[in-house]
Amino acid sequence: MRTTAPSGRVASKRVLVIGGGSVGPGWGNGKAAAVLYAREGADVVVVDRSADAAQATVELIHEEGSRATAHIGDMTDPQAAQDAVAATVSSLGGLDILHFNIGISTRGGIVDTALEDWRKVFAVNLDAAFHVTQAALPVLEQDGGGAIVYITTLAAHLNGPYAYVGYETSKAALSRLSRSVAAEYAARGVRSNTVVPGMIDTPHVHAHVATSGDGAAVAQARAAQVPMKRQGTGWDIAEAALFLASDAAGFITGVDLRVDGGMSILMGNAAI
Ligand SMILES: NC(=O)c1ccc[n+]([C@@H]2O[C@H](COP(=O)([O-])OP(=O)(O)OC[C@H]3O[C@@H](n4cnc5c(N)ncnc54)[C@H](O)[C@@H]3O)[C@@H](O)[C@H]2O)c1
Structure with missing residues (x-):
């Protein structure tokens, strides 16, 4: 659970969270981010391709007395991305923060990855980011x-x-996209950064491992690989994103902020 107290770090900011729902019960990265921005005083538009997932996050935000609306759309469609931004501008009067959370993966090496899977992963992880950013x-x-x-x-x-x-390569390209945006827009007032999660305990991971055996054993094995001996949570990712999105990070652009419990310190080790 989140441990810091709200202090209005994004008060009155207009925030668009892409993928602010969750694929299951509990706290995903996108859901925690949407709730945290709202707790910190922002007006939030929660975009998701699942109406139920978007609505569940919006209801949580309303229950806490904060402000949010849902917008439904599949961001792999360029027109849907334009519509999501237009809907935000029409309901909030503009936009200050874009948070791009969506991402999918399929397992496989270079030879055994089907072209169809490669394209599906790139469509969500990279093309959608391009559409929304544009x-x-x-x-x-x-x-x-x-x-x-x-x-x-x-x-x-x-x-x-x-x-x-496909996952590794598309996310590496997303990191590069962020730095391209940072370079092109540094003098134009727009900052662009990434949050780089290590092992995070989320409903998305639960759904992913459900097909591959004992969830508790998998969770234990994931935690054991982390120098801090625990998986991160959606709140760890949301707090890092909130910092990068807020004016506190006003001189920071083009960085990849690793939130991984020290995982990067380990030689030859990493995780998704
Ligand atoms: N959990 C981890 O260990 C871990 C590690 C590294 C990175 N990540 C990253 O975290 C992100 C996912 O986090 P989460 O916990 O919020 O996952 P999640 O899958 O629960 O939530 C993402 C939401 O995005 C929505 N979505 C998916 N594709 C969409 C599309 N094309 N258009 C609109 N909405 C779409 C889904 O419906 C879902 O509600 C991904 O980018 C993933 O790569 C997670």
Whole structure:
């Protein structure tokens, strides 16, 4: 659970969270981020391709007395990405922070990854980010600047125990996209950074391992690989994103902030 007290770090900011639902009960990275931005005073638009998932996050935010609306759309569709940004501008009057959370993976090395899977993963992890970023940047710039936070993965930077070549490569490209945006827009008032999760205990991971045996054993094995001897939570990722999105990080752009309990310290080890 979250341990810090709200202090209005993004008060009155207009935030668009892409993938702010969750694939299951509990706290995913995107859901925790949407709730945290709202707790910290922002107006949040929660975008998800699942109406139920988006609505569940919005209801949580309302129950806490904060402000949010849901917008449904599949961000692999360029027009849907334009519509999500337009809906945000029409309901909030503009945009200050774009948080891009969505990401999927299929397991496999280079030879055994089907082209169809490769394309599916790239469509969500990279193309959708491109569509949303293209739609959001003119609005962010016009509104006097802002911040973008992309959620990548440690596997974009280091090799893990399993091959997920489409996931690793698409997320590495997402990190590069973030730095391209940072370079192009540094003098135009828009900052762009990534949060790089290590082993995080989320409903997405629960769903992923459910097909591969004993969930508790998998959780224990994941935690054992982390120098801090625990998996991270959606709140760890949300807190890092909140910092990068807030004015406290006003001189920070083009960085990849690893949130991994020290996993990167280990030689030859990494995880998704
Ligand atoms: N849990 C971990 O250990 C871990 C590690 C590294 C990186 N990550 C990253 O964290 C992110 C996922 O975190 P989460 O816990 O919020 O996952 P999640 O899958 O529970 O939530 C993501 C939401 O995005 C929505 N979504 C998926 N594709 C979409 C699309 N095309 N258009 C609109 N909405 C879409 C889903 O419906 C879901 O509600 C991913 O980017 C993943 O790569 C997680």
